[in-house]
Amino acid sequence: MNDESITAESLIRELREMSGERCPHCDGVVSAVDALKSRALGARRRPRCLEGLAQYIGSEVEDLQRQLADYFSQRECYQGALNWAEQQDAE
Ligand SMILES: [Zn+2]
DSSP states (O other), X not given: OOOTTOOHHHHHHHHHHHTTOBOTTTOOBOOHHHHHHHHHTTOSSSOOOHHHHHHHHTOOHHHHXXXXXXXXXXXXXXXXXXXXXXXXXXX
16 A cells, blocks of 8 residues: 555546446446545455455455545545545435
């Protein structure tokens, strides 16, 4: 998780490219928020839902959720992208 050169804009561009991807875990369409979580975990090429991500990295969903919330809260770029992703998912 070494992302020093990224910005909210670059993350949003990546999320746009990831939109409509299907989760290899449950075959559902991956939401923008889950795509951002996948990106944070280095699974940009194969975005997954939160459950799929937890299984992928061998973690409990609750632990992963907490870890990601911490990660996002410490990074302005991720905060900006998260706001954007939440708006996308609400539409
Ligand atoms: Zn899934």
